[in-house]
Amino acid sequence: MPSGFMQFADKYLMWKEGPMIWGSDVAILLVSIGIVFALTYFHKWKWLWREWITTVDHKKIGIMYLICALLMLFRGGADAELLRTQLAIPNNHFLSAEHYDQIFTTHGTIMILFMAMPFIFALFNIVVPLQIGARDVAFPYLNAISFWLFFFAAMLFNLSFVFGGSPDASWVSYPPLSELGFDPGPGENYYLLALQITGIGSIATGINFLATIFKMRAPGMKLMHMPLFTWSTVAACVVIIFAFPALAIAIALLTLDRIFGTHFFTILHGGNPMMFVNLFWVWGHPEVYIVVLPAFGVYSEVVATFARKRIFGYSSMVASLMLISVISYFVWAHHFFTMGAGADVNTFFAVASMLVGIPTGVKVFNWLFTMYRGRIRMTLPMLWTIAFVPCFAIGGATGIMLAAAPADYQYHNSYFLIAHFHQVLIGGVVFGMLAGMYYWWPKMFGFKLDERLGRWAFWFFNIGFYVCFMPQYALGFMGMQRRMYTYPADMGWNTLNLISTIGAYIMAIGFVFIVIQVLYSVKYGERDLTGDPWDGRTLEWSLPSPAPHYNFAVIPTVTSRDVWWELKEQGRTDELKPKAEDIKPIHMPKNSARPFLMGLAFFVAGFGFVFDLLWLGFLGLAGVVACLIARALEYNDDYHIPVHEVVETEATLGRLG
Amino acid sequence: MKTGHSPRRAKSLTFLSAALLVLFATGCGRQYMVLDPAGPVGREELHLIVMSAILVGIVIIPVLILLFYIVWRYRDKPGNTAPYTPKWSESKGLEVVWWGIPIVIVGVLGAFTAKTTFALTKPPAESADVTPITIQVTSLDWKWLFQYPGQGIATANYAAIPTGVPIQFELTSDAPMNSFWVPQLGGQEYTMPGMAMRLWLEADKAGTYYGHGANFTGAGFAHMDFNVIATSDSNFQAWVKQVKASSPALTKAGYAQLKQPSVIGTKSYSSFPPGLFNGTIWADGGQYMPNMMSQTGSPLKAGLNTNSMGVGSGDSMSGMSNMTNMSAMSSTGTSSSQK
Incomplete structure (x- = not known):
């Protein structure tokens, strides 16, 4: 029996691999015990179940997305620090090739699919219904399913680290490297199943928010009245709906192969194998626009608010968002200019890729001219937005350089490329998500995040960023390829790699400051009693922070862009305060445990297929089907909040007009 | 005092510029391989790199200056007298400018890109009258096999080439896809199982040029480096003779062993099994890049029915017709560029 256990431990728990695994096992065990203990000790199980796990409230789902995104930022960031530590000096043996390969694979996959995606979904959920004057999304139940699919997919993916082994064929997982013949372990299966499950949730989110925005805007709010964050959500959702199915197909076929x-x-x-490469990037390139478009939306909101000025060139901003989302489908082959597609194909995709720079450039100029003749307040969201401009400008410039196909023959898969995409993804997406988090944090939680600690985080992260990634452009020109776990000492790469690693550590310090800032602010952060801490312009700032469960006691009528700003200017804000006689019973969706259970069923199915336990896989799928059937037979899934309850809530908030 | 300072300052200035020059010279020397090309292909790509850097600079430098100016000028502090126009949000004129300028720049860069892209599919124009040499490259786990069909020899993890002669690298993989990259000679091209790709490179200076796989292929990937040694034509011929005289032959069994995942040093072979390269491509799918091998005047030109990328595979009817061509190729494959 003990020998049987040791075999199991070696094969699945990978205990022979040493202290890193043991440490993770212990950490996971301690954290789990800690969570269970805390929930029991403080009698919070019921609260967790009722308020969070079964919720269909977009605000709470948004907060759960945000927490997961930050946790995954930590995981992906820890991966990055391990990678950079390994590369700090030549011929390093801190990590073996196998471990390095696993870690860069999980770093990339987590950062894109389990950090950036939930981060944008967090903001969609928290902001969009409030900005358009809706009480929830179009399909709240589906929204909860999306979240739990993402959550359990992330769990499944992260489980690979301590159970069975992580994927190691890189985040793009090109076959034949990712086929059984070259990659027999369960790691690659984890990648495929986790992406499949979260991908289903993402498609549903895309549909959900598109429907929400098109069908549930407050009366009077024309499309061209919508705040630009909402517009960016439209653009991103359109891309999600068309791009994600390609990923689903690609990884489904690869799963069948395996x-x-x-x-x-x-x-x-x-x-x-070429077919996979095409399908992957038919999703993969639009995907980077999926995550960056909402960031553009955040910048537009932040710039206008903190420059105290109307956004410059609103129509151009909308047009450029939509143009980017369309052009994003015509650029995918620029990820493989070097795969011999022929000069004509390469030229087409090169020029198409450069074209993306045009609407993007227009957006940058419009942000600049929003600030021009404004009054710029240097708050945290604004700092990140201002830092975004030079970072993204340089990243965009190197992007155009990469788009010139024959030049790309020299950059492809080199550190020049690594520097480029980290610059646009961190400078574009991460800066934007952090700006958005700081900006809407008071709306979510009712207090601001501490400014002083936030500035420390900002400067560490930014300086660390340039120290980390600027040397990598030079390393690319020096011929260093990506995904090498080690390099010889005589290539002249040593100094720049060491500098880059130091930069990565500085960024880590920045992240630690964000963590401290959040913890500190929970207790000491400035409370937001007005609901409008930044002197905002759009509808969400007309609500108390945090907004009541039903958002709007009476749905407002919107007659212009920046409606809240206009009302403030004209001293008509009282018009948005509900009058007791106008309040009617509010129709709301009921909580449901089924989205959670369905996610769990998907997790079981995924786990079964990862380990070729087909019976378990199909059992999980049966659970999914059971959830679908139960939902189809459910008739009693909504309720009305009675008038007196709404009146009471509004009165407590001091909002009754 | 003043006159005493001047020469010293001049001296330090000379010193500084000399130091900068040294820094620049070494900085753009061998270490910065992409910026120090040793052949026409790498040079053409460097031209495009420089051109694109200048063109994007035209946009981003003003952006950076504007940003710093605007943020400084319009910051919110008491007593700032800069104008404040909260409702000003439209200007057709300005918007035409920043829709227009990027369009022009993309137009210019796009034109240069197209020109270079098409040019690089052909042998370098400088040596158009020189008969090219073909080297067939197979990436394996985790090593590079170079076959010289014209010379009848093969090497692993290094390749010798004559200077001033266009080299047609025919690329494939008998392992996960990799990418063949010799930065100082020029940009890379993928090696893909079941496909034949072509990359023209040329060295015009003698030297040893670092090469490496550029697409991740698993645990041994970091060790997939190789050297391309460019020498004069006579040295090259001497080297070929020497390899023929003193190296073992690569047998089918030897190739099967090479195919096993491992990291090895350099090897030379006096011969290789006939049709090995095309046989490998065929076994894995048999796709050829459009017009491949038709421009060097190969005797295969008539027989080879090229199959465009991404369509067709071994199971289809077109595959059958390729099969016929394939056998023709195998028999003559070893002499494909002896002309």
Whole structure:
């Protein structure tokens, strides 16, 4: 029996791999025990179940997305620090090749799919219904399903680290490297199943928010009255709906190859790996626009608010968002200019890729001219927005350089490329998400995040960023390729790599400051009693912070852009305060445990297929089907909040007009 | 005092500029391989890199200056007298400017890109009258096999080439896809299982040029470096003779062993099994880049029915017709560029 256990421990728990695994096991165990203990000790189980796990409230779902995104930022960031530590000096043996390969794979996958995606979904959820004057999203139940699919997919993906082994074929997972013949372990299965599950949730979110924005705007709010964050959500959702199915197909076929022995992408038996590469990037490139478009939306809100000025060139801003989302489908082949597609194809995709720079450049100029002749307040959201401009400008410039196909023959897969995409993804997406988090934090929680600690975080993170990534452009020109776990000492790469690693550590300090800032502010942060801490312009700032469960006691009528700002200017803010006689019973969706259970069923199915336990896989899928059937037979899924309850809540908030 | 300072300042200035020059010279020397090309292909790509950097600079430098100016000038502090126009939010004129300028720049850069892209599919124009040499490259786990069909020899993890001669690298992989990159000679091209790709490179200076796989292929990937040694034509011929005389032959069994995942040093082979390269491509799918091998005047030109990328595979009817062509190729494959 003990020998049986040791075999299991070696094969699945990977205990022979040493202290890093043991440490993680202990940490996971302690944290789990701690959470269970705390929930029991403070009698919070019921609260957790009623208020969070079964909730269909967009605000709470948004907060859960945000917490997960920050946790995943920590995980992906820890991966990054390990990678940079390994590369600090040549011929390093801090990590083995196998471990390095696993860690860069999980770093990339987590940062894109389990950090950036939930971060944008967090903001969609928290902001969009409030900005358009809605009480929830169009399909609140589906919204909860999306979240739990993401949550359990992230769990499944992270489980690989301590159970069975992480994927190691990189986040793009090109076959044939990712086929069974070259990559037999369960790691790659984890990647495929986790992405499949979270991808289903993402498609549903795209549909949900598009429907919400098109169907549930407050009366009077025309499309061209919508705040730009809402517009950016439209653009991102359109891209999600068209791009994510391509990923779903690509990884479904690869899963069939690995689990059921088909030959879609194998080398032999007529498989074609090139097909996967195409499908992957048909999703993969639009994906980076999916995550950056909402960041553009955040910048637009933040710039206008903190320059105290109307956004410059609103129509151009809308047009450029939509143009980017359309052009994003015509650029995917620039990820493989070097795969011999031919000069004509390469030229087409090169020029298309450069075209993206035009609407993006227009946006930058419009942000600049929003600040021009404004009054710029240097709050945390504004600091991150201002830091975004030079970072993204340089990243965009190197992007255009990369788009010139023959030049790309020299950059492809080199550190020049690594520096470029980190610059646009961190400078564009992460800066934007942090700006958005700081900006809407009071709306979510009713207090501001501490300014002083936030500035420390800002400067550490920014300086660390340039120290980390600028040397990597030079390393690219020096011929250093990505995904090398080590390098010889005589290439002249040593100094720049060491500098880059130091930069990564400085960024980590910045992240630690954000953590301290959040913890400190929970207790000492400035409370927001007005609901409008930044002197905002859009509808969400007309509500108390945090907004009541039903958001708007009476749905407002909107007659212009920046409606809250206009009302403030004209001294008509009282018009948005509900009058007791106008309040009617509010129709709301009921909480449900089923989205959570369905996520759990998907998790079981995913876990089964990862380990080729088909019975368990199909059992999980049966659970999914059972949830679907139960939902189809459910008739009693809504309720009305009675008038007196709404009146009471509004009165307590001091808002009754 | 003043006159005493001047020469010293001049001296330190000379020193400074000399130091900068040294820094620049070494900085853009071998270490910065991409910026120090040793052949026409790398140079053409460097031109495009420089051109694109200048063009994007035209946009981003004003952006950076504008940003710092605007943020400083319009910051919210008591007593700031800069104008404040909270409702000013439209200007057709300005917007035409910043829609227009990027369009012009993309137009210019796009034109140069197109020109270079098409140019690089052909042998370098400088040596158009020189007969090219073909080297067939196979990436394996985790090593590079170079076959010289014209010379009848093969090497692993290094390749010798004559200077001033266009080299047609035919690329494939008998392992996960990799990318063949010799930065000082020029940009890379993927090696893909079941496909034949082509990359033209040329060295015009003798030297040893670092090369490396550029696409991740698993645990041994970091060790997939190789050197390309460019020498004069006579040295190259001497080297070929020496390899033929003193190295072992690469047998089918030897190739099967090479295919096993491992990291090895450099190897030389006096011969290789006929049709090995094309046989490998065919076994894995048999796709050829459009017009591949038709421009060097290869004797295969008539027989080879090229199959465009991404369509067709071993199971289809077109595959059958390729199969016929394939056998023709295998028999003559070893002499494909002896002309």
